[in-house]
Every structure is written in structure tokens, then in C-alpha cells.
Amino acid sequence: MKQAILFVSALIVSSTVYSQIFTDNFDSYTAGDFLVNSNPEWDTWTGGGGGAEDVQISSAQSSSAPHSIYFKATTAQGGPDDIILRFDQVYNDGIFSIEANFFVVQNNGAYFNLQEDFTVGGSWAIDCQMLDDGTITFSNSGTDYLISTYPTGQWFNLRMEINLTSNEWEVFIDNTSQGVFSNIVSSVGILDIFAVNQVANGGNGLSEFYVDDVSYSHTPINLPQLNAGLFFINPLNGLVGQNANPSIQVRNLGQDNITSFDLTYSYAGGIAVTESVTGVFLPSLATYDYNFIAPITLAAGNNILDVTVSNVNAAGQDNDVTDDTKTILIDPVVPGLGKIVVGEEATGTWCGWCPRGAVFMDFMAAKYDGFWAGIAVHNNDPMADSIYDAGIGGFIAGYPSAIVDRGGDIDPSVMEGDFIQQIVKTPKAIITNGATFDATTRELKVSLTYDFQSAISGNWRVACALTEDGVTGTGPSYGQSNSYSGGGSGVMGGYELLPSPVPAAQMVYDHVARKIAPSFSGDATLLPSSITAGDEHTVCFTFTLPTEWDESKMHIIGMLVSPSGTIDNAGYASISSAETNGLAACDAVASLEISKIEEMDFNLYPNPTRDMAYIDISNPNGEQVSLKITDLTGKIVAERTYVIQGEVQLPINTSKFDKGTYIVHLQKGDAVQQKKMIIQ
Template identity: 45%
Template sequence: MKKIILLLSSALIFINVFGQITFCENFDSYTNGDPIAATSADWEIWPTPTSTDVSVTNVLSSSGSNSLYLFSGPTQGTQDVLLPFGTSAPYELGVFEFSSMFYVNQGTGAYFNFQAENIAGTTWSLDVKMDLGIMVVENTGSGLNYLTSTYPENQWFEIKVVSDLTNNMWEVFIDNQSQGTFTNIENKIASLNLYPIVGHEFYVDDVCWSYTEPTLEDLNAQVISVAPIAGLTGQNRWPSVEVRNLGLNNITSFDVEFLYNGVTLQESVSGVNLATTDIYTVNFDPLTNMITLIGGINIGTATVTNVNGLGPDDDPSDDSMNIQIEAIDPALGKLVIGEEATGTWCGWCPRGAVALNWMDHDYEGYWQGIAVHNGDPMTDADYDNGLFVVHGGSYPSGVVDRTNNIDPSAFKEDFLQRITVEPNGIITNGAELTGNTLKVNLTTNFQNSVSGSYKLACVLVEDSVTGTTNQYYQANSYSGGSAGSLVDVDGSDWANKPSQVPASQMIYRHVARGIAPSFNGGPLPNTSYNSGDSETLCFEFTLDPSWDQSKIHIVGMLLDNSGLIDNASSTSIADAINNGYNSCATTSIGVDLNGPDRINFFPNPATDNIYISNVLKTTNIKIYDIQGRLVLEKETHNKEYLNISSLAKGVYQVTFEGENYKEKRKLIKE
């Protein structure tokens, strides 16, 4: 069957022929000034209140007399229109082609994107950005830049995008000259979006698209994706391969091979019944089928074989896929520290907890995460106050080796920079445990000559902290999914958890229990050391009886002259005891460990009230502003609210004074 519709001198052509759909629009059926979405059944306005239509113009055209004119100016709304690609969209298989003529005014730019879903604003498939003669093709949402090229200004030129969706191979052309090919992380297409970014002025004409359905063989298994693999030289990794049934017959069994560094791994799959287009994920066994990373960038190849026990399938061309695997060489003896500012009151802080868990999963032995709590029962005041100076009250926030303050989601990027930096010293932990008294010695063996004021700090970190009161409920701003998914290492999604996760469901990891002698560490006795020298400092902690000693890590930090962490160490108490304990002439005592006798208040930051806990006797609380002026004073008792709504926004010092003690905390008023 063939259907052709011609409107007003072939202004619009729509053809559907035996599995192929073709559409073209040159805007010549409209009158100058017509708003395209309001006058055409094929175009729509982007579904937001601030979006406006785009007008047809007869000022310039590539063919005929009309085109679309898009610009971003101070006196108009935001032009933003969509061209849906037919009722069969989104397309995930077959070949999709798009072409259009563009005229970009000198010194300005142009922009368009493809949406991956029928509901606009859900997922961007591809972004094409043109500015000052430079064209960038990327997927903005993932941060992937696919290619960069040039385009002519002040003249008409054609952009064409050919998408082989079946094999995920995309190619971009300018005036029929290929600019490059790439695989797209969002291999799906549903509509065109035209939108002028600030400063853009451009014309669009002869917009065409076509879709050709795939021709399927009887029996065909296709490798459609291989999960990215990266890490450090010497680490083990486990491939994950997606296989799709791209044939007419059901698939009941197959093998997947993975070739890397001359070694081929194999996983066999049976007992399945995959219908046409069904996808099956093959995760290689982490105990038996692993690859060991080698330095540099190397190729890994996944291949599906022996489909239904019949050997090669009917289309071997899509049986294999190559990926690049990059492994970075870590510096010898290097351990990187990631400190995260968090609190049970902080609804976005699950992001930091998940980031720490994934870093443990991906870089065990090279990374030590530390969750520094604020305003909850797990707060260690010294550590909290010290880290506050770094992050300035942003929750969650993180810092890697005490370099730059970052969002915890960026831990990996900073880690990969720090893990390659040769340390000046390597730390060995030793310990002695008598009852609840833990004595620790940190011995630094210098690899290079250093001078100045190097310091050591000792941290206790617990990995299995639980509680029963509502103070251990974790606020969760990801609840309901409006902020997207937040998937943890165990596969759980914080979007599926309640807005207040009950204490019974929470196990807090990486919890900083104490730091000695202080956040900034204690100075080494000498101001210079040569390569081969060693130095030992000793620390003593009184452990709270409620802590799980088997889940505590002793973390040593060597801080350089600038306060950055040069290197670190991390061992269990048992392993440190096995290393032996060497006493020192002097010992730093970790006196401010967070046990049940420590005064706490939360939330922090706060707007109206703070809740005081762990006050055993009547206590006088005083709040001072940053000029040191007393702005609020009250006698308080345990489990009591203090109203701070009268305070201006800012940072305050809170002092608790009682019989034989005086403690200070920082408070952020929002």
C-alpha cells in the first residue's frame, strides 16, 4: 500500500511504504508570520508555561519561499517547539534518518536536540550545539561529548543524522560530508526539539525524517551493550553483557564470551525463553569469571555464540561488541581518604552515603571513606567542627585528601587524580587493646625527603552503627522518585524508601567515632626527614561499650605542610594488634569520643527549634554570634526543644556549661 499526501505545492510530504515512513516539511504552505505549532497538526509547543511558538518567515529560505526563524531576544518569550516523529515513536530498532537545512547568523549560534521519549523533557537522546562556527554533538545529560566539528556561518548548509538503532551506530553529516560516528548512550529517538539558547539567531528549512523498520532473521542473538569497565591496574572486574533476541524465533540458550588481555572468559545461559526484542543481562560470576586489569587503554570483546545450541546464528555481524577498558596505575602504598559531611536530618545526605558505598565497592584497599556526622547522635564535635571549616555548612559535601570541597557524587574523579600521586610516607598501624582502652601507634616510613611541619592524625571509623530512637531516622529527599533514582550497592533505590527511613531499617557505615589529637593532626617531632627515616606517634582512645569493635577501623593520616593528606592507612583493630604495639614517650588522648554521655543537638542547620539530647544534668546553654555577642541563653534539660526562630540567619557558637564540664558546638541558622 502506498499513501502520498501533497499539500500546497509539495510543502509537506508524508509517505508510508512497506515499513518505511518518510516526512518532509518546507513551510511553503504557510503564510509569513504563521505560528507553526498553532497552524500545523505536526508541530507542538514544548509543554511548559513559559514556552512560545516559532513563526514562519519569508525573509530567508533554502527552497521555496519560507522557513522557520528562531532567535532569543530580551523582549520575547522562550521559543521552544517539538516535531514528534510519528505515532510509532519512540524508535529503538531499524534505521532513522534526519536532515534539515540551517542558516546561522554570523557571530550567533543554533541548537536542536532529539528527545528519546514521547513525553518531552523525560530523556534527551542527542544534543547538537552550534556556536560561533563550532558544532558540538553530545548527550548533555550524561556529559558525553561524541564529536566536535565546524559549520559555515551566514549561509545555508545541511545537517544530517543517520541512526542505525539496531546496531547503535550514529553518524553526523554536514553537506553530505561525514563528521564522525559514535554509539549513543540513549539509543532511542522520538521527536525533534528546536530551541534558541540565549544569543542564538538561526533559520531552519526543509526538515525531513525517515524511518525504516529492521529486517529480522529467523535466529539472531545480538550483543547490544557491554557495561563500562575501568579501575586500577591489578584490580579484578566482572563483565556485564546485554544480549537481545533480534530474530523471529525464540532463544532458549546461548553462551557469552569475553576476551581481554589474551584470556577468554565464558558464561553459559540456559533455561530462558526470549521472544523477539527481549533483552537478557549476563553478569559474569565474580568468584570464577573475572578479568585482571592491565595498565593503559585496552580492548575487551564480548561475543554471543552457540545460540540454541546450533553454533553461529543467522546474522554473525552483530554477535560481537568491543569496548575500551582503561586502568590507571596507582602509586605504591597509596590510600586515599574521602571525608563526607552528613547528618540524619539531611534529606539529600543519602547521596553521600551511597557514594561512599560505591567507592568501597569499586576501589577497596585504595580508598577509605569517613562519614562525619552533624547534629545527630553519631556526631563527634571535634571532627564535625574541623570539617565545617572546609565545607562551610554545605550538606552533603565531600573532600578527597582535603583538597577541594565537592559534592560526594564527584568522589571518583578526585580519587583518580589523587591515587596516582606518589606519597612521601607510608603508614603502618599498630595497636594494643585492654578492655575498652585502645592504644594505637602510627609509624610513618618516609619514601622521600621532606621538611616543614608534617602531622599525623588518628581516626576511628565504625561500619555498623544502629540506633532505636527517632534520632536515628534518616531523612530522605529522594523518596517518591521526583528527584530521580539513587541506587545503592545492594540494589536498593532510595526513591522507593520513605521520606523518613525508620531507625530499624538503617545501618550507618563509615561513621567517624573520634579523631586524635585534632582535625589538623599532631606535629611530628622533627622538621625534616630523609628517605628511609621513620617516625612513630601514639594515640589512646577509650571505646564506648556500645560500639562494635569488630567493625572499627583504625585510620592514620599523614598531613603535609599545606594540610593536605599525603597518605593514609586503614586496618581493623585485630590487624593492627597483629602488627604489634610500640609505646611512645608521649601519647595523644582522644578524649572527645562520641558516646552516650556526649551532648548533642539537632537538626543542624536549623530554622525554628533545636532538640537537645544526652544532657544528664541541668545545663546552661549560651548562643553567641560571630562577633562573640551573647544572643540567647537558657537553662535546659535532657530531651528539650530550644526555640531559635528569633535568631538571624548565620553561624553561631553554642556553649553548654554544667558541673565540671564546658562544651562548644557550631550552629547554622537558616
């Protein structure tokens, strides 16, 4: 099956006469020689021929006898075979054609990409992944533009004809068109062929293939006098029922400057929406990005969004109407009825990479409002809640980390992928949060009403979390360590423009976990052991909020935790909206005593230290004591369990530790505590 993800209104004509610029059939070389040594127009990824990345001339297979070039990956990660061909120039207009013959060995895959300019590894224009099952995919930045099939175990011709002026990419296999798409990048400078069959993209990790008869050509296009073209529509994704604003790119495909135009979109057969763009200056071949003000409401199914540019310079129709319209298909995700996904992020003000977590927590909250409950669980800083901190500590390996519905430990930057997997699931119960709050006593009463959609039995548990936005504080412990400072580690939501640490006066913390009750894992005694579909049960909690917590910025998150420890569903509401729902009559009342885990303190000295440090601890009841030391990435550098009693001194040999900051984690029974340790 072939599937073109993006469609366009005008196709590239395959009979266009091209000006041949480069061709290589490898037949004049000697079998066994290295390609780059044989023809210096080719190069390797890191430069230079004859090394591990260079490929050899082969006589084992050929499309045009007697030779081809041979690729085989030695690991599932790909390589080392990796060669590039820089084109004679970087092309961003005209019609560019590139083709080659491929032979992909059975049960193996192949790969190539085109890159945007002459900077190797700088920016991709397109990825082509040929999987071992015969699937071929063209994509960019994780967005699939075209999916089709290719013949495995035999020679076939693959050709791409690309109108870079109007941004129309057509793929041919053995002279049969597989589809046409537009691309976020419309410039090419390098061909890169790499031996890989990526498991992450559906491959089996095996890559072995031959390439023959590589060529490319280019034909300029004569521009009409006045012409605007709809250049690109950014792919839209989201959930059914969400609003989304179409985002497009217009290109001046004429000779005259453009100062105004109209844009019209139509979605799912609905009423057309037109918006006017004025006061711009768009010279020939320049592009203009525009976000529609009027949103669309994402509808279930694979629906068409088409966008048209018209009335250029208030002159009505321009000189070429064939490039005025582009179309994409939008197939939004259908969420499970009443499903809310919980994202818990492990963070701390001491953690230099944790700004990444804050940025992506805000991204998820904004993009999936109403479907996402974000909780930032702080560690070893003034916002830390010891119970929540200890609970999430059993799920993560370092900082920053995240768990979505208490699945696997992931980086916060990829929470969206896990969210999409979870949001489609139909929950066992829909949860409604109710509340009353007494501003004088600071008493918050919460009711979690579980409306069961299907029967359950076993160790199902209930938990309730409180979070707060807009948290600020004074003193250095509220300042945020910032490894993105200076921009050397890339752009990260503005943190690259801030110092390290970011002073407390400049920091505002959102989604802060303030409390979880009756425990991190929840209480199984608050629900009946067996529940049938249609049953309704309400569990109540009572909290006393400290005066420094701002109830107007707080949220209540009710959870239903499965016997496996994953979160089945959540209820998410601000305190004020929960008050609007009202406090429901209780079937069970949660005891908060379970959550009163004893706080413990210990003395760590000298700190900073060089060769030795010591912990003084009191353990009159002889409880087991566990010591763990991690670096700031969460990597465990030392750990030990002690059976001790009384007033004890525990030595830590730090002589082999690298200089830097570490976290000492000490647990005695249910009591937990962490402290920073600096090695000089």
C-alpha cells in the first residue's frame, strides 16, 4: 500500500527535460577498490577515502554491469559505511532530479538522505528508510510524508523529481509515481548513503544493499511576472475536539515584489475561512510564514485541509493558478472517554538539565489542556515533598526524568509520545473532583467520585495529589541551575539566554507537587474489592494548606492506580472548579496518617571534602539503613546497606570520586533524606 501524507494541487511533469550534471555507474573502477579513492567527487561522512566509512566497488551485483557499490552495517546502530556526494551547488529553486538503482538484500534494509546544504549533519531535507519488510518511507523531523513499498531482493530504480520552486516532491519507483508531497525544507546540497535499518523506525537492525547508476540533474524555471504560491502547510496533530490554528508558508514565485494577499482555508468540508495579509514585503523567491487567527476544531477521521493564496497585490488572479493551493490530510487522535493522562517529572533546582523538564511540562500543559495533568516532583530543594520524592525515586534513574501514567522512565522531552499512547486508552473509571475550602482554617476537603465504566477487582488503589503553579521563593536554594546558559547546549525555551544559576528573583515554578495522599502508591482499602460497570464510589480527603500555598493557583489530581502500579485515569481540576462541582457524599474517607513518613536528618561532614566524608546518624531501633550516592545525572556511584543500632558514624571514601557535586541519599525504614556533597 502506498500512502502520501501530504498532497499538492499540481504535479511535477515526469517528462521534463533535465540538464544532466553528474552520473556514476562505477564501471570504470576496479572491484575491491574504495569509492572515494576512485572518485574524489564522493566523500565520507567525516572526510577522506579508504577508511572504515568508505565503501568498496563490488562485482557481486550490478544493475549496469559490471560494478556497483556495496553497503553492509556491522551493528544494529548502523555503519560504518557512510558516504556523501556534494552537489555542484546548493539548490533551492528550479527542478532537481536525483535517481539511483538499489538492490536491497532479503531481510535487510537500506537508507539515504538529502541534506539542506553543504554542512554534513547540519540539517536534513529528507530521510528515505527502506525497511526489511519492503516498506519505504520518506520523512523529515519525524513526520512521514510518503509511505509506499519497494521490491526486495532485486534491482529497482528510485527517482525523486523535486520542484524546489513550488515545493513539490514526487517519488518514482521503476517509473511509477508513488505520490507527491510538500516538505518543510526545500533546499538540497548533499546526498548521504548510510548502512542502517533503524529499529526505532520499524527495521530489524540489519542493513545490506548495493547501489548503482547514481545521477542528478537540474533545470531552472522561468518565473512569471506576478505569482504567489502556497508553499507548505505545517502538519497538524492533536486530539479530536481540540482547536488548532493552521500554519502555512507562502512563497513569491514571481518576479514582482508581493505586498499583500488573501489566504483561504477549508477543513472537513466546512465553511471556507478567508484572512487578508497586508503590509508585507516579499521579494522574488522569498517566503512568508502565517498562522491563521481562526482555528479549526479537529474532527474524527482523516479529513482534508486545503489552503489557497489569492488576490495577490489586490490584483485578483496571479499569473499561475496551478501553485495556489495545497492540501493535507489531518487524522487526529481520538482520546478515550474521560481519559486524563498524568505526567510526573523528577526535578530539582540543583539540577542543571532540569530546565528541559520545565519547558516540556509547560509545552504539554498548553498543547493538551484538559487531557494532561502535570506534576513536577522536586528533589533536595525547598519545594520537595519527601513522600512524593521518595515514591518517584523508585521509578527513575536520574534527573531530569519523567514517567507518564507511571510507565517507563523517559526523558521529559519525549513525554508527548507516551502521552499519545496513553490518551487513547479507555479508562476503567471517569473521575470527578469536588471540593470545599475554608479560607480561615485553610482546610481543603476533597471528594473524588469514580464512575466505573467497566468492572474491576483486585488491588485497585486511590490517591490524591495537590500541585501549585506560580511558586516563587527567596534565597539561593530557589535559584535554578542552568546547563543551557550561554546557548552552547542549544535552544531551551529561553533558558539559553539566562545565567546559571538563574537567580531566585527570576524563577517561577509551575506544576509543583505539594502533597500526595494517602501515599505515593495509593490505598487499596478505599474501594470495594470487586466493582461492576455502572457503580459509583466517592473517596474523601481532608488537607490543611500552609499559609504560603496559594490556593488560587492549585490543582487537585485524583488518581485510580491499577494493581500493576500504573495510573489508569485521573481527575484534574483547580480548587475553584472543584468547588463549583461541589463536595460529594463520601463512601470512604482516606486517612492521611499513611502519608506521615517520618522526616530524618543526618550530619554530613566535612562538606566540601576531598578524600573522606562522614555521616552521623542516630538509629536507636536498629532499622536497616540504606546509603546511595548519585551524581547530578542520577547515576549511582556508590551504595551500601547497613544493619546498625545506636549513635553511629558511617564513613564515605571519596578519594576516587571525580570533582563535582553529588547527592547523598539516606533511608532508614520509611524515613528518607538527601543532601548535596561537594568533592573538591
